[in-house]
Amino acid sequence: MDNSFLVGLSAQQVLQQRMDTTANNLANMTTAGFKTEHLVMRKLSERPAAASDSPTDITFVDAWRLQRDFSAGPLEQTGSPLDMAIDGKGFFAVQTADGEAYTRDGRFSMDNQGRIVTRNGDPVMGEGGPIQVNPSGGPISVSHEGSISQDGTVVGKVRVVEFKTPGGLEKTGENYWRATDETPGAPENSKVASGFLENSNVNPVSELTQMIEISRTYESVSKMIAQSDELRGDAIQKLAKVG
Amino acid sequence: MRALTTAATGMQAQQLNVEVIANNIANMNTTGFKRQRAEFQDLLYQNVEKMGVTSSDAGTIVPTGVQVGSGVKSGSVYRITEQGGLSQSENPYDLAIQGDGYFIVQLPDGRDAYTRAGNFSLSPDGQLVTSDGYVVSPGITVPQDAVGVSINKQGTVEAIMADGSAPQNVGQLELARFVNPAGLDAMGDNNFLETPASGAANRSQPGQVGFGTIQQGYLETSNVNAVTEISSLITAQRAYEMNSKVITATDEMLRTTSQLR
Numbered sequence: 001m002d003n004s005f006l007v008g009l010s011a012q013q014v015l016q017q018r019m020d021t022t023a024n025n026l027a028n029m030t031t032a033g034f035k036t037e038h039l040v041m042r043k044l045s046e047r048p049a050a051a052s053d054s055p056t057d058i059t060f061v062d063a064w065r066l067q068r069d070f071s072a073g074p075l076e077q078t079g080s081p082l083d084m085a086i087d088g089k090g091f092f093a094v095q096t097a098d099g100e101a102y103t104r105d106g107r108f109s110m111d112n113q114g115r116i117v118t119r120n121g122d123p124v125m126g127e128g129g130p131i132q133v134n135p136s137g138g139p140i141s142v143s144h145e146g147s148i149s150q151d152g153t154v155v156g157k158v159r160v161v162e163f164k165t166p167g168g169l170e171k172t173g174e175n176y177w178r179a180t181d182e183t184p185g186a187p188e189n190s191k192v193a194s195g196f197l198e199n200s201n202v203n204p205v206s207e208l209t210q211m212i213e214i215s216r217t218y219e220s221v222s223k224m225i226a227q228s229d230e231l232r233g234d235a236i237q238k239l240a241k242v243g
Numbered sequence: 244m245r246a247l248t249t250a251a252t253g254m255q256a257q258q259l260n261v262e263v264i265a266n267n268i269a270n271m272n273t274t275g276f277k278r279q280r281a282e283f284q285d286l287l288y289q290n291v292e293k294m295g296v297t298s299s300d301a302g303t304i305v306p307t308g309v310q311v312g313s314g315v316k317s318g319s320v321y322r323i324t325e326q327g328g329l330s331q332s333e334n335p336y337d338l339a340i341q342g343d344g345y346f347i348v349q350l351p352d353g354r355d356a357y358t359r360a361g362n363f364s365l366s367p368d369g370q371l372v373t374s375d376g377y378v379v380s381p382g383i384t385v386p387q388d389a390v391g392v393s394i395n396k397q398g399t400v401e402a403i404m405a406d407g408s409a410p411q412n413v414g415q416l417e418l419a420r421f422v423n424p425a426g427l428d429a430m431g432d433n434n435f436l437e438t439p440a441s442g443a444a445n446r447s448q449p450g451q452v453g454f455g456t457i458q459q460g461y462l463e464t465s466n467v468n469a470v471t472e473i474s475s476l477i478t479a480q481r482a483y484e485m486n487s488k489v490i491t492a493t494d495e496m497l498r499t500t501s502q503l504r
Contacts, residue, residue: 016244016246017291017311019246023247023249023250026250026482026485027250029253029482030482031284037310037312039311066310078323107321109426110422113442119284119321135442169294170294170310172288173284173312174284175318180293181295204482207485211492214496215496218499219495
């Protein structure tokens with residue numbers, strides 16, 4: 001009898017987490033380079049506490065994995081050469097205080113020493129360390145391969161990396177991702193689009209539909225719990241009646 | 244439930260977005276105004292199940308874990324210093340910069356401010372001043388008996404004399420350039436102040452390498468594009484609405500829970 005409560009509770013806990021993830025997707029609808037993610041649930045089959053209670057296994061629900069959608073977000077034209085988007089699966093490499101981070105958010109600018117930095121002020125990595133341009137020089141242009149040239153000479157090349165399983169990257173906020181068990185490889189088919197920004201790939205319609213589904217499922221699980229409670233109440237009253 | 248606060252951060256972010264867009268639209272006709280863009284970053288994540296940890300003694304690893312995010316934060320409001328259009332004004336003291344650079348303005352407190360708004364005029368004693376009456380650096384005085392001024396692309400100011408004699412050189416305008424003009428501090432009245440983020444001002448004459456040139460009788464219009472702003476406004480409003488729907492749905496979930504008993 002208790003099992004129906006516990007199964008319901010496991011479902012409610014996961015549904016709350018799914019709601020949190022959906023809320024995060026919708027909150028980041030306008031965050032550059034953001035990738036949608038969904039929580040995937042799994043069945044956890046367990047023998048019931050008392051074997052006589054039920055002949056079959058009881059199936060609980062558990063948050064299992066994140067399914068991340070790495071499809072490209074829509075590109076927005078900005079005209080600024082230091083706004084870059086990656087056409088392909090790659091990431092920009094950024095030097096941070098806690099080691100190398102990766103990002104799809106290509107809103108870069110020049111700092112007061114002429115280094116190319118992210119909006120957090122962290123230097124963007126080139127093939128051989130941070131990219132330095134001449135602050136008092138002419139305009140900058142960026143090629144499809146990521147080469148940065150100023151006044152007709154190439155001053156650096158943006159380092160673009162690719163991961164075999166990008167889903168294994170850890171998000172640390174501020175649009176940064178960190179590698180966990182995979183070392184990044186050279187880009188195979190990633191191109192740099194200068195003058196463009198990649199918007200978030202969150203699809204508001206599907207997120208809202210998910211949200212409705214989650215809240216309705218939650219509601220029916222709650223009803224199920226309420227009904228089994230009622231059933232138990234009935235049982236106690238009827239069984240307790242003597243004579 | 245975290246969804247409530249997550250959605251609240253989303254609403255706050257979109258509110259900032261709308262505020263920035265409103266300011267852009269309000270300044271659509273402000274001389275030398277540069278549009279701004281609100282930029283967002285995702286907030287910290289909670290690792291429910293960490294990716295990359297071993298999942299068995301055979302050394303298999305968890306390829307994708309479970310991370311629950313906590314919303315969005317405003318990263319920065321970035322100023323897009325793209326050139327605005329030039330509109331003809333016929334006024335000889337209206338100057339526009341075509342290219343990179345800022346006019347240098349001497350504030351009454353002794354500091355220097357920088358501006359793209361070249362709607363200048365003459366003070367009672369003949370000095371070239373901004374519309375607030377601040378002296379335009381390095382200080383140019385037009386003689387009382389001049390009938391007009393001519394300012395060339397390189398910023399040389401010549402007074403045309405009433406007696407028909409040769410034009411008299413009365414000064415040379417200066418421009419300032421910054422490594423990162425988006426890092427300037429906007430102080431209102433179309434003026435900017437230098438900050439550690441913008442770098443120190445690099446001063447030179449107009450027309451030097453990297454510096455813009457002066458157009459006399461023109462004003463630089465704002466670089467706000469009404470169509471882009473309105474479409475961003477629609478997106479921001481809808482995003483706000485959707486985040487508020489998340490709050491409603493989460494609230495409903497919580498209500499079902501509280502009604503269990």
